[in-house]
Amino acid sequence: xxxxxxxxxxxxxxxxxxxxxxxxxxxxxxxxxxxxxxxxxxxxxxxxxxxxxxxxxxxxxxxxxxxxxxxxxxxxxxxxxxxxxxxxxxxxxxxxxxxxxxxxxxxxxxxxxxxxxxxxxxxxxxxxxxxxxxxxxxxxxxxxxxxxxxxxxxxxxxxxxxxxxxxxxxxxxxxxxxxxxxxxxxxxxxxxxxxxxxxxxxxxxxxxxxxxxxxxxxxxxxxxxxxxxxxxxxxxxxxxxxxxxxxxxxxxxxxxxxxxxxxxxxxxxxxxxxxxxxxxxxxxxxxxxxxxxxxxxxxxxxxxxxxxxxxxxxxxxxxxxxxxxxxxxxxxxxxxxxxxxxxxxxxxxxxxxxxxxxxxxxxxxxxxxxxxxxxxxxxxxxxxxxxxxxxxxxxxxxxxxxxxxxxxxxxxxxxxxxxxxxxxxxxxxxxxxxxxxxxxxxxxxxxxxxxxxxxxxxxxxxxxxxxxxxxxxxxxxxxxxxxxxxxxxxxxxxxxxxxxxxxxxxxxxxxxxxxxxxxxxxxxxxxxxxxxxxxxxxxxxxxxxxxxxxxxxxxxxxxxxxxxxxxxxxxxxxxxxxxxxxxxxxxxxxxxxxxxxxxxxxxxxxxxxxxxxxxxxxxxxxxxxxxxxxxxxxxxxxxxxxxxxxxxxxxxxxxxxxxxxxxxx
Amino acid sequence: xxxxxxxxxxxxxxxxxxxxxxxxxxxxxxxxxxxxxxxxxxxxxxxxxxxxxxxxxxxxxxxxxxxxxxxxxxxxxxxxxxxxxxxxxxxxxxxxxxxxxxxxxxxxxxxxxxxxxxxxxxxxxxxxxxxxxxxxxxxxxxxxxxxxxxxxxxxxxxxxxxxxxxxxxxxxxxxxxxxxxxxxxxxxxxxxxxxxxxxxxxxxxxxxxxxxxxxxxxxxxxxxxxxxxxxxxxxxxxxxxxxxxxxxxxxxxxxxxxxxxxxxxxxxxxxxxxxxxxxxxxxxxxxxxxxxxxxxxxxxxxxxxxxxxxxxxxxxxxxxxxxxxxxxxx
Numbered sequence: 001x002x003x004x005x006x007x008x009x010x011x012x013x014x015x016x017x018x019x020x021x022x023x024x025x026x027x028x029x030x031x032x033x034x035x036x037x038x039x040x041x042x043x044x045x046x047x048x049x050x051x052x053x054x055x056x057x058x059x060x061x062x063x064x065x066x067x068x069x070x071x072x073x074x075x076x077x078x079x080x081x082x083x084x085x086x087x088x089x090x091x092x093x094x095x096x097x098x099x100x101x102x103x104x105x106x107x108x109x110x111x112x113x114x115x116x117x118x119x120x121x122x123x124x125x126x127x128x129x130x131x132x133x134x135x136x137x138x139x140x141x142x143x144x145x146x147x148x149x150x151x152x153x154x155x156x157x158x159x160x161x162x163x164x165x166x167x168x169x170x171x172x173x174x175x176x177x178x179x180x181x182x183x184x185x186x187x188x189x190x191x192x193x194x195x196x197x198x199x200x201x202x203x204x205x206x207x208x209x210x211x212x213x214x215x216x217x218x219x220x221x222x223x224x225x226x227x228x229x230x231x232x233x234x235x236x237x238x239x240x241x242x243x244x245x246x247x248x249x250x251x252x253x254x255x256x257x258x259x260x261x262x263x264x265x266x267x268x269x270x271x272x273x274x275x276x277x278x279x280x281x282x283x284x285x286x287x288x289x290x291x292x293x294x295x296x297x298x299x300x301x302x303x304x305x306x307x308x309x310x311x312x313x314x315x316x317x318x319x320x321x322x323x324x325x326x327x328x329x330x331x332x333x334x335x336x337x338x339x340x341x342x343x344x345x346x347x348x349x350x351x352x353x354x355x356x357x358x359x360x361x362x363x364x365x366x367x368x369x370x371x372x373x374x375x376x377x378x379x380x381x382x383x384x385x386x387x388x389x390x391x392x393x394x395x396x397x398x399x400x401x402x403x404x405x406x407x408x409x410x411x412x413x414x415x416x417x418x419x420x421x422x423x424x425x426x427x428x429x430x431x432x433x434x435x436x437x438x439x440x441x442x443x444x445x446x447x448x449x450x451x452x453x454x455x456x457x458x459x460x461x462x463x464x465x466x467x468x469x470x471x472x473x474x475x476x477x478x479x480x481x482x483x484x485x486x487x488x489x490x491x492x493x494x495x496x497x498x499x500x501x502x503x504x505x506x507x508x509x510x511x512x513x514x515x516x517x518x519x520x521x522x523x524x525x526x527x528x529x530x531x532x533x534x535x536x537x538x539x540x541x542x543x544x545x546x547x548x549x550x551x552x553x554x555x556x557x558x559x560x561x562x563x564x565x566x567x568x569x570x571x572x573x574x575x576x577x578x579x580x581x582x583x584x585x586x587x588x589x590x591x592x593x594x595x596x597x598x599x600x601x602x603x604x605x606x607x608x609x610x611x612x613x614x615x616x617x618x619x620x621x622x623x624x625x626x627x628x629x630x631x632x633x634x635x636x637x638x639x640x641x642x643x644x645x646x647x648x649x650x651x652x653x654x655x656x657x658x659x660x661x662x663x664x665x
Numbered sequence: 666x667x668x669x670x671x672x673x674x675x676x677x678x679x680x681x682x683x684x685x686x687x688x689x690x691x692x693x694x695x696x697x698x699x700x701x702x703x704x705x706x707x708x709x710x711x712x713x714x715x716x717x718x719x720x721x722x723x724x725x726x727x728x729x730x731x732x733x734x735x736x737x738x739x740x741x742x743x744x745x746x747x748x749x750x751x752x753x754x755x756x757x758x759x760x761x762x763x764x765x766x767x768x769x770x771x772x773x774x775x776x777x778x779x780x781x782x783x784x785x786x787x788x789x790x791x792x793x794x795x796x797x798x799x800x801x802x803x804x805x806x807x808x809x810x811x812x813x814x815x816x817x818x819x820x821x822x823x824x825x826x827x828x829x830x831x832x833x834x835x836x837x838x839x840x841x842x843x844x845x846x847x848x849x850x851x852x853x854x855x856x857x858x859x860x861x862x863x864x865x866x867x868x869x870x871x872x873x874x875x876x877x878x879x880x881x882x883x884x885x886x887x888x889x890x891x892x893x894x895x896x897x898x899x900x901x902x903x904x905x906x907x908x909x910x911x912x913x914x915x916x917x918x919x920x921x922x923x924x925x926x927x928x929x930x931x932x933x934x935x936x937x938x939x940x941x942x943x944x945x946x947x948x949x950x951x952x953x954x955x956x957x958x959x960x961x962x963x964x965x966x967x968x969x970x971x972x973x974x975x976x977x978x979x980x981x982x983x984x985x986x987x988x989x990x991x992x993x994x995x
Contacts, residue, residue: 527897600942603941603942604941607940607941610884610891615867618868618869621821621822625768625769628769628822629727629768630769
């Protein structure tokens with residue numbers, strides 16, 4: 001039983017007994033606003049001789065949470081110019097008193113070699129891993145497509161309290177528990193690499209380069225009229241050290257600016273500037289707060305002020321932010337999209353937009369293009385039509401091209417850029433079977449790059465787009481109401497490779513190489529839980545049922561170490577490289593065939609053993625059975641005898657007199 | 666194979682049985698009226714009227730003269746197959762469920778459910794040649810089982826009675842003394858209620874289907890577990906082909922337990938497994954609801970399925986079915 005619900009408030013005015021009651025009332029008023037002060041919990045000691053106060057007091061609450069909150073809120077509170085509250089937890093005094101006077105150097109621990117965290121990338125069969133969570137188990141498997149089965153790497157029951165997540169480059173697996181988060185990794189077993197303490201943590205997020213981990217918790221307030229208390233910690237993944245924390249009420253962290261949307265959208269902090277993990281930013285009221293990881297504080301110590309900003313988005317590769325400000329004053333101030341360069345915060349491109357009802361921003365994954373989908377009201381305000389502003393980020397002056405579908409009244413159901421490519425796909429239309437159109441950004445017209453349509457597929461049962469991470473191929477999927485229709489489409493040749501179906505599929509995920517597709521039915525549905533693995537061209541390789549199926553996640557891969565020139569060389573000479581692997585594949589499948597044959601022969605032989613035994617017993621009991629049947633010899637259970645009976649039926653009898661020509665003999 | 670659809674029952678099917686010659690098919694359903702059909706074309710021959718409750722199972726004597734039925738109206742009845750006349754009623758104090766004639770048709774085992782404090786029983790009744798001599802007296806009563814007994818059948822040579830039911834355990838009893846001889850292994854056996862049981866023609870082994878989404882093959886004399894077939898849905902009905910090494914398994918979740926609204930129409934499957942290799946070889950879709958009854962025709966060329974949707978479907982196998990070679994690899 002500690003004193004964790006008591007705080008010490010220092011730097012109070014030193015007052016004589018006459019002013020004592022007034023000071024006490026002031027202090028009580030301040031501190032009872034934050035929590036309920038225990039009965040007799042306010043004590044301002046006085047000097048026994050002078051009767052003046054010492055200048056500090058003790059306040060006792062009912063719970064440590066209230067005390068902690070009071071400390072936070074009032075530490076640094078200016079009562080007046082010369083009295084600024086210094087508030088501490090009572091327990092902290094003891095802690096600081098214990099610091100020894102002598103400095104003792106830290107003990108040097110012997111070197112223990114770390115785990116090889118990248119071992120999984122050296123699989124000689126070049127397989128990818130994935131993790132699944134079903135029931136109480138979390139299991140990591142190799143996707144062994146050659147043998148059409150998953151091979152278990154590691155499994156553990158109750159590995160996590162809530163969910164699991166790979167780090168963005170696949171090095172770690174993070175688990176979430178009541179006391180905080182943990183990361184695991186290693187060669188074949190998963191050892192715990194680091195713990196991150198954060199009680200009641202609910203959500204986590206890695207920085208793209210895996211240097212940092214952000215954890216988030218939201219506490220129920222003790223007073224129901226208050227908002228939730230939010231705590232965010234940013235940890236250094238390797239050392240486990242807290243680099244920065246953010247605390248506040250849930251209101252401080254809700255996005256939506258002036259739209260008054262309540263509720264936190266995760267991740268609250270969005271990382272920017274590619275894999276260097278240099279910047280992270282969040283949306284606030286009329287500001288975008290951008291922090292740099294050199295100092296873990298705001299760039300130039302202040303946020304970027306953008307009046308009425310409602311949304312922003314980082315380029316995936318460069319330190320550029322795109323942001324959107326909606327229309328104001330009934331059209332007096334138009335909406336606008338801006339691109340801002342970080343850290344300088346210069347606006348490098350912007351465009352005003354008119355009659356905007358809504359806006360969505362889509363970055364292509366190499367940071368080359370930004371598509372801004374703009375929904376506009378027609379003049380009558382009765383219907384909405386959609387246009388796109390296409391920014392070519394890497395070209396000089398960032399040209400913007402305005403683009404509309406052939407039928408601009410078509411509702412946009414989905415939009416997706418081709419990863420690493422120059423194309424995009426759009427699902428559009430109002431009926432039950434929308435159309436899907438493909439466009440390229442690289443059609444040239446008068447030396448200027450223009451967007452141009454490649455094709456439109458009409459009347460498809462699809463409502464979601466899944467490009468292969470390597471580009472070139474796409475899966476057109478019909479989720480929810482379409483019950484798991486899948487179409488595997490080749491965008492280079494503009495033709496369908498195959499169609500398939502995973503009834504009731506809820507999630508569709510490509511492996512990081514783009515060779516395989518996983519489709520899953522999670523526990524959102526009561527039955528048919530499990531997942532299926534397909535090849536990129538639509539061949540079903542295997543399926544696994546798992547009851548209470550919660551999560552499926554491919555293990556991400558770090559970017560290739562090959563230079564673009566080397567990659568092109570391999571592409572060109574693919575036949576030469578693939579010969580070697582084709583032979584290997586053939587060997588493996590022959591092996592599989594051999595093993596399978598052996599297994600089947602063995603099962604057959606075993607069965608023949610049973611059959612022979614049964615036959616023998618059956619024979620032995622034949623006499624007994626005859627008796628049961630009252631002497632009947634019919635044991636004909638196994639063979640039915642079909643006798644063919646010739647039946648002769650008299651059809652007709654007629655008499656005909658035939659004349660004989662006796663002369664013609 | 667285009668199936669013949671037989672809609673004669675108003676309520677879900679519960680049981681199907683072919684006679685030994687394979688020319689008649691008997692169906693039981695929750696609608697009180699067992700029905701007999703021509704097995705070749707699905708034409709309905711007639712119905713047996715007299716029960717006041719759902720029918721749970723039936724059996725037919727080896728010369729197709731007598732039919733015995735078990736019903737929720739707490740009776741089991743004997744009928745003349747050809748005329749439909751009700752010959753005799755066995756009355757019980759609880760709903761009757763499973764019925765099975767012994768070899769020779771002079772004995773039948775009938776099970777009763779637990780009801781108003783009475784525990785489930787399996788009762789042996791003598792079936793007289795001459796109706797005049799028929800009594801309701803039980804030759805043997807097996808009790809002491811706590812879960813509902815879904816199926817009770819005669820073992821090889823009528824020496825034993827095999828029971829299976831809600832408590833997922835199969836038991837072999839001595840048919841003379843009623844003594845418990847064997848119990849199935851709890852670990853290896855079914856983990857949820859056993860819904861169905863089908864004997865091989867020579868009584869040497871039998872197949873059980875369970876709500877634990879699997880079917881298991883057992884030796885009838887030693888109760889050794891020989892094979893397990895795993896499916897994705899709770900199993901309601903099973904049967905073994907009389908001529909080939911196949912088994913058929915059917916099931917699906919009970920309509921009452923389903924919370925999903927988007928069900929596939931007509932996609933409930935009867936799944937066929939290779940009996941020895943335990944692998945799925947194919948399926949026949951078509952029912953609009955869970956499959957509750959399955960039966961192979963004794964000629965091995967046809968089979969019928971009965972569903973929650975009230976339909977009986979009669980299927981002829983395609984020629985390819987007879988040519989499935991499992992030793993050939995892809």
